[in-house]
Amino acid sequence: MMLFSEVRGLRVVAPAGARPLGTVTSLTVDPASGAVSHLWLRGSRWGxxxxxxxxxxxxxxxxxxxxxxxxxxxxxxxxHDLLGRRVLTEAGTGHGTVRDVAFAPETGRILAVLTTRGEVAADRVLGLGDYALVVRAG
Structure with a gap:
């Protein structure tokens, strides 16, 4: 298990000892699959x-x-960066903000969303948009 906060800031390197491509700035989650879909990085060249x-x-x-x-x-x-994002239930009730996300680094599968109001199981995640992460009420 790894946390998004542990991955942010890591160097991104290609195989065979190539120069670093940059550093991780964010991870994108696909709520439908429940997994990380993309890795965002800021390049070492031209920023x-x-x-x-x-x-x-x-x-x-x-x-x-x-x-x-x-x-x-x-x-x-x-x-849609998850860290710091508002969390709402499908009924529109606030459930704090996202502090971190636990995931399996081998597969990218989301294990849990850690919010300011506690842990939300990955299977409760319904959607992610510009405004909030939407979860099924527990």
Missing amino acids: RETVLAWDAVHTIGPTAVRVLTATAPDTVPPR
Whole structure:
């Protein structure tokens, strides 16, 4: 298990000892699959932000994310950073804000969302938009 906060700021490197591609700024979650779908990074050259599909991730370690390819995906999803996002139930009741997200680094599967009001199981996540993360009431 790993936390989103542990991955943010890690160097992203390609295989075979290539120069770092940048550092992780955010992870995008696909609520339908319940898994991380994309990795956002700020490049070491020109400081531009780019995105990689989760399928490009080979391993995540304590000091770096190793990717198989640095090729950007054909389609880029909207960037909805979960950390700090408001949490609402499907009825519109507030459930705090997202403090962190626990996930399996091997698969990207979300295990739990840690909010200011406690832990929300991954199977309760219904959707994610510009305004809030929507969860099923517990």
